[in-house]
Structures are given as C-alpha cells and as structure tokens.
Amino acid sequence: MEIIDSHTHWGPSVSMGTEVTTEELLRQAEQSNVDRIVIFPFPSMALADEGINERLLDEANRVKTFIPYYYIPETMKPIPEGKGLYGGKWHWMRGIQDSSSNYQVLEDPKLGGFIEASEKIDLPIIFEEELAFTETFVRKTKNLKVIIPHLGMLGGNPINFLHAFKSRENVYFDTALASPDTVLKFIETIGHERILFGSDIPFGSMKWELEKVLSLPVGDDIKEWILSKNLKRLIGLK
Ligand SMILES: [Zn+2]
Secondary structure, three states: OOOOEEEEEEEEEEEOEEEHHHHHHHHHHHOOOOOOEEEEEOOHHHOOOOOOOHHHHHHHOOOOEEEEEOOOOOOOOOOOOOOOOOOOEEEEOOOOOOOEEEEHHHHHHHHHHHHHHHHOOOOOOOEEEEEHHHHHHHOOOOOOOOEHHHOOOOHHHHHHHHHHOOOOOOOEEEEEOOOHHHHHHHHHHHHOOOOOOOOEEOOOOOHHHHHHHHHOOOOOOHHHHHHHHHHHHHHOOO
C-alpha cells in the first residue's frame, strides 16, 4: 500500500538553531517504507526569510519524493499558482506561535481576498490557530479545504475541534502527535475520509507516527485511505 507523510518540516529552523535535511527525511522514509513526503518550511525560517519558499520548491523539483507546500507569509499572499505547489501552511498568523491567535487578523480587510483567491486555487491549507479563531475562519468559506494539524491539539482540545467541525466536509485533520485513542474517536465520529497521516518531523518520528496508524483497530482499506488516498484526492496527485 502506498504511504504519504502529509506533514513534515524541511530546512533550517531559526528559533531552534537546527536543520532538517533532505537526507534525514529520506532516511526516515526509507526506514518506514514511506513513498512520498509533504514538506514545508519552519515558521521561524519563513518569517525571517520568505525566500525559503523558493528554495524548498527547488529542492522538491530535484527530489521527486517531496510534495512542496507554501508557507503563507504575514502579508497573506495566497499560494502562487503554476509553480508545482500542492498546498499551503497557515501558522498562527501574526500571533504567538503554538500559544495564542491574533484575532485582529480576522478583521483584516485583506482576509476576504485571501480566502476568495485560495478557494479558486483549490489547494488545501494546513491551518493552525486556536479553536475560536479556526471556527470564525472556516465560517467565512464553504469550499476551501482546511487541514487541522494534530487533530487540533495545539489550538485547544481535539474533542472540541471534532464537535465544531464534524459536519463540515471541507475540514480535514492530520494525525501527527495525537494519541491513538483520539485518532480512533475521530474515525468513529466523522469516518476515515477526512483524516490524513502525518509525522510532523522533527517533532515526531515517521516510524513511530506510522506505527501508531498501522496499529489502529480498523481495516486495511481504511488505513490505506488515511495513509495516502485521502491526501492524493485532496491535492489531485496521480
Ligand atoms: Zn508541524
């Protein structure tokens, strides 16, 4: 069965003073029999130098295992088209990362244009903010495909995220760093079609995160959707 990791960080991190190299990602993929890897820049790197998006794209053109996503800058520039990007990463826009959302962003007159452009581009956006912020954002769009990382763990309680978005067909979740029990609860409540496997390297390991999904008490067909088919459908990957 094909396996795609839908969430990893590539390149240098300014705040952590480390780097995730291509070799490291390929090593973990080989160890775990993962076929392809979604990559996007570290937030601290993207905020320091937006050019990292271009360098990441160059690397993905060189290394065919990689599926490049665009880090959406604080100017709220939508994902550039025609460059081979497959998605975007929205990360605590102008807020305090992993801790608090900046609600003024929701009042920014540029937000409407960003959402409208992103709906047309029709690529998914991994969207990380507090629950209340995410709810307001999602209410502003019908079709934009929003992927909530970690089942919402860093933006609040995953179960609250689950109830807030269970009937929103355009909202997806990734499994990175979430507990197996919570992943199972999500599958039981919303089905398997909106759940994606992700490792969040370097914060998780591909091997451990994959074993977590493989050991869920669900059928292999369901695992295959979570491990690759849902993402392929989402980003139009053959
Ligand atoms: Zn991450």
